Structures are given as structure tokens and as C-alpha cells.
Amino acid sequence: MSAAHPESESRLGDIAPGDEKTSDDIGRGVRGYLIGLVLATGLSIVSFYIARSTLVWAPSIPIALSVLAIAQMGVHLVFFLHMTSGPDNVNNLLALAFGLLIVMLLVFGSLWIMTHMNHNMMPMDKIMRMQR
Amino acid sequence: MSTAATLNAPAGGRGHGHAAGLTEEEEHGASKRIVVAYGFWIFLISDIIVFAAFFATYAVLTDSTAGGPAGRDLFDLRMVAIETACLLVSSFTCGVAGLGAQAKNGRVFQIAMAVTFVLGAAFLTIEMREFAEMIEKGAGPSRSGFLSAFFALIGCHGLHVTAGMLWLLTMMAQVAAKGYRDDILRRILCFNLFWHTLDIIWVGLFSLVYLVGVAV
Numbered sequence: 089m090s091a092a093h094p095e096s097e098s099r100l101g102d103i104a105p106g107d108e109k110t111s112d113d114i115g116r117g118v119r120g121y122l123i124g125l126v127l128a129t130g131l132s133i134v135s136f137y138i139a140r141s142t143l144v145w146a147p148s149i150p151i152a153l154s155v156l157a158i159a160q161m162g163v164h165l166v167f168f169l170h171m172t173s174g175p176d177n178v179n180n181l182l183a184l185a186f187g188l189l190i191v192m193l194l195v196f197g198s199l200w201i202m203t204h205m206n207h208n209m210m211p212m213d214k215i216m217r218m219q220r
Numbered sequence: 221m222s223t224a225a226t227l228n229a230p231a232g233g234r235g236h237g238h239a240a241g242l243t244e245e246e247e248h249g250a251s252k253r254i255v256v257a258y259g260f261w262i263f264l265i266s267d268i269i270v271f272a273a274f275f276a277t278y279a280v281l282t283d284s285t286a287g288g289p290a291g292r293d294l295f296d297l298r299m300v301a302i303e304t305a306c307l308l309v310s311s312f313t314c315g316v317a318g319l320g321a322q323a324k325n326g327r328v329f330q331i332a333m334a335v336t337f338v339l340g341a342a343f344l345t346i347e348m349r350e351f352a353e354m355i356e357k358g359a360g361p362s363r364s365g366f367l368s369a370f371f372a373l374i375g376c377h378g379l380h381v382t383a384g385m386l387w388l389l390t391m392m393a394q395v396a397a398k399g400y401r402d403d404i405l406r407r408i409l410c411f412n413l414f415w416h417t418l419d420i421i422w423v424g425l426f427s428l429v430y431l432v433g434v435a436v
Contacts, residue, residue, distance in 0.1 A: 102250055104253050104256075105260075105261040106412050106416070107253070114319045114320070121319075122312070124312070124315075128308055129308060136297065136301055150428075150435065154428065156427065161420050161423050165420070168311055183262055184261075190272070191272040194272045194276050195275060198276035199279055
């Protein structure tokens with residue numbers, strides 16, 4: 089929250105993305121970032137560990153890694169970008185939700201269409217033979 | 221709902237603001253810090269969508285190695301772990317710099333920004349060495365569809381980090397020259413958002429490009 093207009097902003101009930109309600113206290117702010125750093129580091133270590141171990145059933149490793157990545161992104165959003173579910177954050181969260189919708193459509197749509205196309209394509213060597 | 225009222229502030233303010241005049245409109249409008257940061261947030265989300273397009277291209281082309289090397293032949297996870305550590309800690313120091321700027325504490329701000337810069341530079345150095353080694357091995361971007369998509373995706377992130385570091389130096393210089401004016405504080409907030417977003421994108425990249433590439 090801006091130190092310049094604390095009054096007008098508290099009356100408004102909205103905060104800027106990245107701002108925190110109680111960031112006037114520098115010690116509390118640092119503590120929040122430290123919690124985020126510890127959680128994110130832990131999730132990263134787990135990701136790196138399971139990628140090369142036999143702890144997780146091998147075919148499910150990509151899914152496990154995706155889940156861990158999404159969890160870590162959530163940690164970053166909450167502790168570094170201060171996205172909360174509070175009413176003062178609705179605008180920021182809605183913009184993010186729309187962005188995520190587009191990202192999902194883009195990534196899963198592309199994968200879906202392209203795997204089906206690859207599936208329906210004639211194998212390359214057969215095409216080559218037909219051209220001869 | 222207060223949030224809806226804020227979104228519609230210009231239109232709504234004109235509607236019933238006749239009696240009170242301009243002060244009414246000012247009362248209902250968001251502060252400049254919120255408006256600027258929100259606008260920049262929208263830009264960042266569109267940037268994430270750009271990365272999603274690059275990532276979708278990569279995901280579609282991972283198996284199109286054209287007989288060349290695949291991910292598991294090329295990626296060095298130790299280096300990726302160091303890169304990840306650099307960006308994670310730099311995200312923390314960047315947040316501390318933001319807090320220092322809010323508290324108008326010059327020493328905290330400048331030292332935390334300098335550490336952020338050094339960590340960003342270390343990240344970029346490792347990434348450039350990785351690229352150079354791959355190109356030397358004959359696994360450059362023109363080798364296969366997979367490698368074209370890989371270099372485009374990771375290179376796009378690297379370019380963003382480079383731009384972020386230039387911005388970081390600009391902010392250090394502006395604070396030194398002009399002090400903690402409101403507009404400078406807004407720029408520091410936007411820089412913070414930018415740097416944290418780059419870190420979030422890197423989380424996706426190291427998990428789904430490097431780790432999945434090696435595991436599969």
C-alpha cells in the first residue's frame with residue numbers, strides 16, 4: 089500500500105497487484121517473502137529429485153512434475169505477488185483467471201489437435217514411397 | 221460491491237457526480253498506484269500468453285528431433301538447478317528491494333537491487349554457456365524442429381531477463397538521482413511484478429522443459 093495516500097486507498101477497498109496490505113512494516117514483509125522462498129525452494133528440490141529417482145512410477149512423472157510446478161507457481165503468486173482471495177484483490181485475480189483460460193486453451197488445444205493430426209497422418213516412409 | 225464500483229468509476233462517477241462535481245469522481249476513482257500497477261498486470265498476463273504460445277509450439281515439437289539429439293541427450297540438470305536457485309533467490313531479494321523502497325530505506329534498496337542484478341547476470345551467463353555448448357555440438361536451432369522451438373522458448377525468457385536487468389539498473393540510477401518520488405515508486409512496483417512473473421515462467425520452463433525432457 090502506498091505510503092503517500094494510505095487513507096484514500098483504505099477507503100477504496102482495492103489494492104494494486106504486487107502490493108500487500110501490511111507492507112508498511114518491513115520486517116513482516118521480509119518474513120512473507122522468506123516463507124515464500126522456503127516453500128518454493130522445497131517444491132523445486134522435490135521436482136528435481138523425483139525427475140531422476142524411481143520414487144514415482146515412471147509414466148506418471150510428467151504429471152507429478154506438472155502438479156509440483158503449478159503448486160510452486162501458486163506459492164509465487166501468493167507470497168511474491170501477494171495475490172489473495174480477498175475482496176480487494178478481485179480485479180487482479182479476475183484478470184489472471186482470464187489469462188489462465190487463454191493459456192489453457194492455447195496449450196491443450198494445440199496438443200490435442202496436433203496429436204490427432206499426427207495420429208491420422210500417413211507414416212513418412214509411406215508418403216516417400218508414393219512420391220516415387 | 222466495491223470492486224465493481226471501482227471498475228465502473230469513470231462512467232458511474234459522471235452519472236451521479238453532478239451534485240458533488242469533480243471531487244465525487246476523484247473519490248470513486250482508484251489511486252494512480254493501483255491504476256498503473258493494474259495496467260502493467262494486464263500487460264504481464266498478455267506476456268504470459270505469449271510464452272504459452274511458444275510453449276505450445278515446443279510441446280507439439282518435442283518429438284520432432286529429425287534424427288538429432290533429444291532433450292535427455294542435451295540437458296545438464298545440475299546447471300538448470302543452479303539457474304533455478306539464482307532466479308529464486310533473486311526473486312526474494314527483488315521483493316526485499318521493493319520493501320526497502322516503500323520504507324524509503326536507500327541502503328536496503330540499493331544493496332538488494334545489486335544482489336538481484338548479480339543473480340540475474342549469473343543466470344544469463346549459465347544460459348548463454350548452455351546455448352554455446354549446444355551450438356558447438358551441432359545442436360543449434362537449425363538442427364531440428366525440437367531445437368528451434370527450444371531455442372525460441374528459452375531464448376525468449378532469456379531476452380526478458382536481459383530487459384529486466386536493464387530496467388533494474390535504470391531504477392537504481394533513478395532512485396539515486398531523483399529519490400523516492402511517487403512515480404519512481406510506481407516504476408519499482410512494476411519492476412517487481414515483472415521480475416516475479418519471469419520467475420513464475422521459469423518454474424514452468426525448468427519443470428516442463430528440462431525435467432520432463434530428461435525424465436521421459
